[in-house]
Amino acid sequence: QVQLVESGGGLVQAGGSLRLSCAASGRTFSRYAMGWFRQGPGKEREFVAAINWSGGSTYYADSVKGRFTISRDNAKNTVYLQMNSLKPEDAAVYYCATRDTGVVVTATGLWNYWGQGTQVTVSS
Numbered sequence: 001q002v003q004l005v006e007s008g009g010g011l012v013q014a015g016g017s018l019r020l021s022c023a024a025s026g027r028t029f030s031r032y033a034m035g036w037f038r039q040g041p042g043k044e045r046e047f048v049a050a051i052n053w054s055g056g057s058t059y060y061a062d063s064v065k066g067r068f069t070i071s072r073d074n075a076k077n078t079v080y081l082q083m084n085s086l087k088p089e090d091a092a093v094y095y096c097a098t099r100d101t102g103v104v105v106t107a108t109g110l111w112n113y114w115g116q117g118t119q120v121t122v123s124s
Contacts, residue, residue, distance in 0.1 A: 002026040002113040004096045009118030012086055016122075020081040022096030022115060030054075030074035033104045035111060036081045038092035038120075045095065045108050049081060053102025061106075064090075088124045093117040 008020040020036065035050035049070040050059045058070050069082040079096060097111035105111075 002098065004098065004113060004115035006094065006096045006115045006118040009094060009120045011121045011123065014086060014088055014122055014124050016086050017082070017084045018086065018120060020083065020094055020096075020118060020120075022079045022081075024077045024079070024096075024098060029077040031102055033099045033102055034070075034072055034079040035097045035099075035104065036070060036079075037095045037097060037108060037111075038090075039095070039117075040089075040092040043092075047106040047108060048094070050104040050106065051079065052104050057104065059104050059106060083120070086120075086122045088122045091120055091122045093119050 003025045005023045012018050031053055033052050036048040037045050038048050039045040047061050051070045051072050055072045067085045072079045095117045096115040098113045100112050
């Protein structure tokens, strides 16, 4: 059974930084793509960033490019999202997800497993 547990959310001032972590269990972590998504109040869940099975390819939403960095540590079964220069519009519940393949896609509906989410609040 695949389980994803996010941590690292919290309250930060605009311009600040947070690092989210997602610990995965239940299968061989290093074979599968990992992604981060977010859902703000009254909004649909949207793609933020993703990384392929090896960590050799990363993808970002235009809104976070240059500010967020996704990485993975296959030895620790963990994926990270370093968020810098946070803006109030980045406030959302952030979800970790994984697919049944090592290839990344950005469509939310094509990710198979989800964590419970971690809240990020950005004060202006």
